Amino acid sequence: MKILVTGAAGFIGFHLSRRLLARGDEVTGIDNLNDYYDPSLKEARLALLQKERGFSFLRHDIADRAGMADIFAGESFDCVVNLAAQAGVRYSLVNPHAYVDANVTGFLNILEGVRHHGGHLVFASSSSVYGGNTKLPFSEKDSVDHPVSLYAATKRANELMAHSYAHLFGVRATGLRFFTVYGPWGRPDMALFLFTKGILAGEPIPVFNQGKMVRDFTYIDDIVEGVVRVIDHPAEPDPAWQSDKPSAATSKAPWRIFNIGNNKRVELMTYIRAIETVLGRKAKLDLMPMQAGDVQATEADTSLLSAAVGFKPDTAVEEGVRRFVEWYCDYYKVSR
Numbered sequence: 001m002k003i004l005v006t007g008a009a010g011f012i013g014f015h016l017s018r019r020l021l022a023r024g025d026e027v028t029g030i031d032n033l034n035d036y037y038d039p040s041l042k043e044a045r046l047a048l049l050q051k052e053r054g055f056s057f058l059r060h061d062i063a064d065r066a067g068m069a070d071i072f073a074g075e076s077f078d079c080v081v082n083l084a085a086q087a088g089v090r091y092s093l094v095n096p097h098a099y100v101d102a103n104v105t106g107f108l109n110i111l112e113g114v115r116h117h118g119g120h121l122v123f124a125s126s127s128s129v130y131g132g133n134t135k136l137p138f139s140e141k142d143s144v145d146h147p148v149s150l151y152a153a154t155k156r157a158n159e160l161m162a163h164s165y166a167h168l169f170g171v172r173a174t175g176l177r178f179f180t181v182y183g184p185w186g187r188p189d190m191a192l193f194l195f196t197k198g199i200l201a202g203e204p205i206p207v208f209n210q211g212k213m214v215r216d217f218t219y220i221d222d223i224v225e226g227v228v229r230v231i232d233h234p235a236e237p238d239p240a241w242q243s244d245k246p247s248a249a250t251s252k253a254p255w256r257i258f259n260i261g262n263n264k265r266v267e268l269m270t271y272i273r274a275i276e277t278v279l280g281r282k283a284k285l286d287l288m289p290m291q292a293g294d295v296q297a298t299e300a301d302t303s304l305l306s307a308a309v310g311f312k313p314d315t316a317v318e319e320g321v322r323r324f325v326e327w328y329c330d331y332y333k334v335s336r
Helices: 010-022 039-049 067-073 094-118 150-169 190-199 220-231 269-280 303-309 318-330
Strands: 002-006 025-031 056-060 079-082 120-126 173-178 204-207 254-259 286-287
Touching: 002 010, 010 025, 010 039, 010 056, 010 220, 025 039, 039 056, 056 318, 067 094, 079 094, 079 220, 094 120, 120 150, 120 220, 150 173, 150 254, 173 220, 190 204, 190 269, 190 318, 204 269, 220 303, 254 303, 269 318
Parallel strands: 002 025, 002 079, 025 056, 079 120, 120 173, 173 254, 204 286
Antiparallel strands: none
8 A cells, every 4th residue: 555654753653654664565754853852863763764665755744734735636645644743741731832733733634635635544542532531441432521631632633623524525534542652762751761761870750640650551563553453444434323322432424433552551650660670770769749631540441443453452561661671772872
């Protein structure tokens, strides 16, 4: 297939592009290489992709309406995978406009491109949309109308915007709610990266809510496997959908929502202990209160994904952390 991957120099976009290229797909990658975190890491990912046969790259911002229209007009794609976004819950508290530009305006440009030029759409949503929900595990059938951050609100907006285009124009769209993705080449603003860096430097690491946090940590290879399987199973209308008893996960339009998570609750302190074990060092903890926009616990119900595409993530945290630490020490040339 010919596949457009936005955010191709990002963490998930990089790994997905490599996987698609390895199986013989042609990938056009888009990224604006912004400085939300160190652009050199994005450039290093991109340099590896550009060595691969079948990969082409366009440095572009998805919020640029005219430029995105030109890209879609110039080439047809079998599938568009939208991973470009302004990420980060906490950053949305200080720079909200960046989230609307990338996550709302940019996403609209993607929808318009697919509407007018065909292909099916797979797009990144987030476990953050569950917001104030406390019933675990989170199910796609749950209400997600109480976001606790602007980031979450923009991701929920993506799901609703995609549904409207599926209903009005027949755009086949599948949204994927990612749960705390981690692994090699990960983002420097995420916990595993920050914790590993701090422990190696002998510096205190920030641990929010006094460490009383629970997350469904999902290894990057499992995320990519889920995305690839969804690419190969475009959304279809649900013939069992009832307007008087509407499912929140499907529709009479060709639109679906799936969780992609490890389906396991892992305490934050267990995660930190796994890092300590691999590094052979103890962490110095800077215990802090809960941050605005955060939630205390997440866990994914992945039964709908498993039923639809026959896949359930299962990489153990201990194994995933080991692989990340090995990559980190190699990439940054540090010893444990």
